[in-house]
Amino acid sequence: MRKSTKQAENCLTKSIDDLQKVDNRPNVWRRVDQIPIAPRVQTFFSAVMVSILAFFLVTGCGNPQDERTKLGTVPEFHPELGLGALEGYLDPEELPNSLALIPPPPSPGSAALAHDEEVAQNTIALQSTPRFELASADFELKLPIFIDDFSCALNTGITKENAPYLYNLISRSFSDLALSTYAAKNYYQRKRPFQSNGAPIAFPEMKSALEKDPSYPSGHSALGWGTALILAEIAPDRADQLIARGLAYTESRIVANHHWYSDVVWGRFMGAATVARLHGDPTFLADLKAAKAEYAALRANGAAPTGDCEWEATALELGFQASEVTAIDILLEPDATLLKKAEAINAEFIKVYPQGFTLDASHRPHITLIQRYVRTADLEKVYEAANNVLSQFDVRSFELEAFEYGYVPMGELGLTAITAKPIAELVKLQEDLIEAVAPYTEETGTSAAFFTTPEDRIIDPVLIHYVSVFVPEHTGEHFVPHLTVGLAPKPYLDKLVTEPFEPFTFTPASAAVYQLGQFGTAARKLKELELKR
Missing domain, CATH: 1.20.144.10 (Phosphatidic acid phosphatase type 2/haloperoxidase)
Structure with a gap:
């Protein structure tokens, strides 16, 4: 017998008992009470039972607490899984049938x-x-x-x-x-x-x-x-x-x-x-x-x-979808010579301006080739296009000469870099990358396109604009290869750039695509690129 039928029987029996207590015609209720349970249910809408049903509808049946789970009596649901859940309320055949209710998964193409x-x-x-x-x-x-x-x-x-x-x-x-x-x-x-x-x-x-x-x-x-x-x-x-x-x-x-x-x-x-x-x-x-x-x-x-x-x-607050646009930097990573010098300079900057950034895993030293806004959905195509270009160049044979400091003013501060002289092969590499990535680019983006932290979510508008105009204004004849080394107050930097700079040479060690972060840092590596061997 199903649970709903049993419940009806229980309600009916209790209603009869309750009515006997308040009605002064015991013989009537005694005769009804002598009817077996099954016939009672089958003749539920007979003339005598109408009065019982009416009483039930008005007063309710039993105590709702009677239906509650008796705590501690329900077995664990698949104890071998170690989830600590209990067996459910429904029998397997009572579960909604997902095979009948939902469509097939999306088909190929x-x-x-x-x-x-x-x-x-x-x-x-x-x-x-x-x-x-x-x-x-x-x-x-x-x-x-x-x-x-x-x-x-x-x-x-x-x-x-x-x-x-x-x-x-x-x-x-x-x-x-x-x-x-x-x-x-x-x-x-x-x-x-x-x-x-x-x-x-x-x-x-x-x-x-x-x-x-x-x-x-x-x-x-x-x-x-x-x-x-x-x-x-x-x-x-x-x-x-x-x-x-x-x-x-x-x-x-x-x-x-x-x-x-x-x-x-x-x-x-x-x-x-x-x-x-x-x-x-x-x-x-x-x-x-x-x-x-x-x-x-x-x-x-x-x-x-x-x-x-x-x-x-x-x-x-980050949602479940990244921005439709990602601010990327296709870059070369320095060899040990340049890396050591950059870290030493950065350490001095931190002493002068502790609120600046340290060159670390989220602020990787790098030499930018191009910065662009690209469609996030097309990132894999961007990686493939960049690899195709790099396969045509012997990047590890490039010899670059660092010759001076330079900085970009940012209010009372300056974003400082070691600058190098461009060589023909590097300019050609940049030119080919621009052309290869162009089909996947967007004109501009927002702070959402950048890698940010909960403490620093808003990207400086100067940087957002800089990435937007990087290709027309900072490539080709305007290209200045540089490695950003940190932030410092402008008076300190004005003095630094007047001091003698001892030139040195270095070569790229690797190439990658990064997502840009605050101050134009290479904040998060998206893809290691393949260099010609």
Whole structure:
């Protein structure tokens, strides 16, 4: 007998008992009570039972607490996984059927697949940023870590101790949401994006396991979206924040390079479908009511969130797609001679102006060949074009002569460089690179095109303009090869440039494409280029 029929029998029996207590015609109710349960249900709408049904509709049936989960009695969901989740509310046949509900994944050559690939490419620039770190953290599904992912959006920390029914509700719903995607997953067997694009993933050590788990639709996305919907119902005053966090949680799968965009979209769909189905389950509804009461008590007591909410907010501000435009520097990296001199000069600048930048992994010493704004989606084409050009030059045989200091005024400061004399081969290399990269360029960009930090998000407008006009104003006959060494006050630099400079020669050691950062620094390496051997 199904749960709903049994529930009707229980309600009917209790209604009869209740009516006997308040009615002065015991013989009538005694006769009804002697009817076996099954016939009672079958003759539910008989004349006598109409009065019982009316009483039930007005007064309700039983105590809603009777339907709640008995805490501590639900078995763990696949304990070998070590997730700490509990078995779900729904029987397997009651789960929404993902194979019947969602379309097939995008087919080869389709516009939908092209969009998936473009979105995946646009997320690569977020690696080495707080958003990628958050995407990595969102991969962890163990409870209570999974619940903690929503603590900032909920503005409340949830534990098994302070909100046992809320914790139980998420622990059981977790299993239903996770299983909702597997009918389609197992049927379509879609490969994951990293198997196609070869880009890094959030958890390289999980690569083999992920390859065995099909990509479409995203189970993480069903979990994150469904949990956000449930929590938004429990805490309507925080609904916007919770829905936004649920959305970002699903987008983390794209940033991590674990899932395609369409995997995530239809994973969210299955999460919503599962939550809708859960609302037809009386135990879920009873637990939901208890969870709402627990949350109200926690808010009244001022329970604080458990996450690092400031860091999370910083990461979320970056979105899940990098800027459509990236500010790049195709550059040569110096040999040991020039590198040593640049680092020594930079150390002196830091003594004079400690707020300046240090030449390090995020401020790589370099000699710019060209700076451009390129379409982020075309970065791979930019790398290929640059490699094709470099294959025509013996760059490591170039001998360049450094002969003076120069600086670009920036208010009361100056951005200082060691300058070198251009040689014909270097100018020709620059010219060919400009031509090769031209099809993938844009005229200008914004701060979003640059590599920034949470503490320094806004790029100086002077730099934004400088990159825009680099090709017409700083190449060809205007090209001055130079290696930026730091920031210093103008009075210090005015004196420095008048002092004797001892010339020296150096040769390039390597070539690369970097994303530009504040002050025009080579902030993040995008691609090591191949030099002719």
